[in-house]
Amino acid sequence: MKFGFLAAGLAAALATAAIAQDAEDPFADAVEARHGLMLLMAQNLGTLGSMAKGETAYDSAVAGKAADNIAALASVLGMDQFPAGSEYGKSADSFALPAIWTDQTDFVSKITALNEASNAMTADAKKDLASLKAGMNSVGGACSACHKAYRQPEE
Amino acid sequence: MKRVLLGLVLLTAAGVAAFLVVTWPKRGDAVALGQLGGDPARGETLFWAGGCASCHADPKAEGDARLVLSGGMRLPTPFGTFAVPNISPDPLQGIGNWTLADFEGALRHGTSPDGKHYYPSFPYTSYAHASDQDVVDLWAYLQTLPLSNRPNDPHELGFPFNQRLLLGGWKFLNLSTAWAVPDPLTPEEERGRYLVEGFGHCGECHTPRNALGGRDMARWLAGGPNPEGKGSIPNITPAKLDWSDADIAEYLKSGFTPDYDSAGAQMADVVTNISHLPDSDRLAIAAYLKKVPPQN
Numbered sequence A: 001m002k003f004g005f006l007a008a009g010l011a012a013a014l015a016t017a018a019i020a021q022d023a024e025d026p027f028a029d030a031v032e033a034r035h036g037l038m039l040l041m042a043q044n045l046g047t048l049g050s051m052a053k054g055e056t057a058y059d060s061a062v063a064g065k066a067a068d069n070i071a072a073l074a075s076v077l078g079m080d081q082f083p084a085g086s087e088y089g090k091s092a093d094s095f096a097l098p099a100i101w102t103d104q105t106d107f108v109s110k111i112t113a114l115n116e117a118s119n120a121m122t123a124d125a126k127k128d129l130a131s132l133k134a135g136m137n138s139v140g141g142a143c144s145a146c147h148k149a150y151r152q153p154e155e
Numbered sequence B: 001m002k003r004v005l006l007g008l009v010l011l012t013a014a015g016v017a018a019f020l021v022v023t024w025p026k027r028g029d030a031v032a033l034g035q036l037g038g039d040p041a042r043g044e045t046l047f048w049a050g051g052c053a054s055c056h057a058d059p060k061a062e063g064d065a066r067l068v069l070s071g072g073m074r075l076p077t078p079f080g081t082f083a084v085p086n087i088s089p090d091p092l093q094g095i096g097n098w099t100l101a102d103f104e105g106a107l108r109h110g111t112s113p114d115g116k117h118y119y120p121s122f123p124y125t126s127y128a129h130a131s132d133q134d135v136v137d138l139w140a141y142l143q144t145l146p147l148s149n150r151p152n153d154p155h156e157l158g159f160p161f162n163q164r165l166l167l168g169g170w171k172f173l174n175l176s177t178a179w180a181v182p183d184p185l186t187p188e189e190e191r192g193r194y195l196v197e198g199f200g201h202c203g204e205c206h207t208p209r210n211a212l213g214g215r216d217m218a219r220w221l222a223g224g225p226n227p228e229g230k231g232s233i234p235n236i237t238p239a240k241l242d243w244s245d246a247d248i249a250e251y252l253k254s255g256f257t258p259d260y261d262s263a264g265a266q267m268a269d270v271v272t273n274i275s276h277l278p279d280s281d282r283l284a285i286a287a288y289l290k291k292v293p294p295q296n
Helices: A004-023 A028-052 A060-076 A104-127 A129-150 B002-023 B030-034 B040-050 B052-056 B063-067 B100-109 B132-142 B164-174 B187-199 B245-254 B265-274 B279-289
Strands: B074-077 B080-083
Touching (some): A028 A060, A028 B245, A104 A129, A129 B245, B002 B164, B040 B052, B040 B132, B040 B187, B040 B265, B052 B265, B100 B132, B245 B279, B265 B279
Antiparallel strands (some): B074 B080
């Protein structure tokens, strides 16, 4: 189940990408790119989360690097990976809801909120464990706010 | 023949009378509650534990706007569409004119101030577990919240579901203060049970419902179809939820799963609410979930 949802999405993205070379699915690359971004975020969050849960000892340098990575990944995220039409039901491996494009201003503001939260966490993560936990809360809130509004729940 | 007929009529009348006596809308002992002082600070924690804002705030509200309990959300169900009411302290459109006794009747018995049954889309089947002190504290907190003058919409229900008297029968079958997970539990597990089975009302979605819309208590927290729309609600008994206590507590705080996916759909709101609780409460919820009978 490790990375189950994302891994399934990524595998599907890769599979579709392979098919896409024949079928010329115009969204395959964009969907693959955003799933890759999410998976990389999850990996770096995993580094922070194991410290937050007390499974690994807090290490300022390691936490700082992971938080820097998350902020960098968030800065890449944008409409480039969400071309109109790359939505759930139209692109086999997409979980993106059509509201992303009908309510695009709000969607983009939620990406901005993620950038603000993850930028703030770069300092928090280097400071101490309590600050790291608080930073993860804000970033988690930003992730959930967007997923709640714009991602098709897993069936 | 006439006698048989008369007998049947009398029997039916007696049956209806007995139904009404047994199922008449109830409320608690207001005098005892009135002697307890309400603490709004404790009430705030209960407000988040109870997830009041998830339904009673505007669905698009974020941050402090979630404290405006203007109602307006619509809950589509197999029985019709319920319109969530304004419960802000507005005296005209909200509950500003209610007494503590009115609030207790609503929260723990599903009875309106004018003595009618509420529909169980309002999860009083869970809130029935609330302690006296917690009822009083939550009431104290609700009165500190901003006013909204948004008028209420009517529910959209067809016959027979628009007959509120019948809800007395439903309550007779489904409203109970017995715990789903029985004693003995440790004090931490008991705290988790109080939060999960009571204020948190987790069982309202995570326990499947029978044909009459009551929770199937034999399949407590075993998941099933989403009662409010498409998709399904996960099984969170130990048979399926194999996360550690720390994993569960972290999920309820930041929304991150052990795979660092994040909560979406209705659980995103639940996490927003439960993140206001102290760490000890989230760990208590985790400890309790480990004690739930496993269901496949």
